[in-house]
Amino acid sequence: MVNNWLIESFRELGLNLQYGNLLKSSIKTHCFGTSLISDLVDHDGFKRIGSAQFRKKGAFLQHGEIQTNPSRDLWLKLFKEEAPPKVNLKLTNNEIVQHLKNSFLKNKSNINFKNITIGNKK
Numbered sequence: 001m002v003n004n005w006l007i008e009s010f011r012e013l014g015l016n017l018q019y020g021n022l023l024k025s026s027i028k029t030h031c032f033g034t035s036l037i038s039d040l041v042d043h044d045g046f047k048r049i050g051s052a053q054f055r056k057k058g059a060f061l062q063h064g065e066i067q068t069n070p071s072r073d074l075w076l077k078l079f080k081e082e083a084p085p086k087v088n089l090k091l092t093n094n095e096i097v098q099h100l101k102n103s104f105l106k107n108k109s110n111i112n113f114k115n116i117t118i119g120n121k122k
Contacts, residue, residue: 002062003040006049009103013089013096015068016043032067033079046084068096 007017020035032050035041040049051064068087075083089096105111 002053003038003049003051005104006040006100009100010040010048012103013091013099015048015087015089017041017048018043020047032084033081042087044085048084048087066096 003019010017017040019037020039020041021037032047035045035047038051038053039047040051041047048068049064049066051062053063054061067084068089070083070086072083075081091099
């Protein structure tokens, strides 16, 4: 459900994604170096969305990371390899988030988003 929505939403923005190909985790280098069937990769095989879900009592929590333009310097420092090529969607991060919200809410008028800021307790 969630990945199908992400595939369609990013296709509308010009980025074609598909499911990764591994059934079980065999991470040898880092999490973005492996693409499980719960992840989404671009046409060159670069993982663009890493996903995980937790399900309990009819509810689920979806956690993920979207990598369209990773910092080349940080990627090299962390993973000791070149970063995947940047994806130019010609939108700001805020515009991408707004598009994702709008596309999710299409035909789902009974859902409301609540933004929660997590910060340090003082």
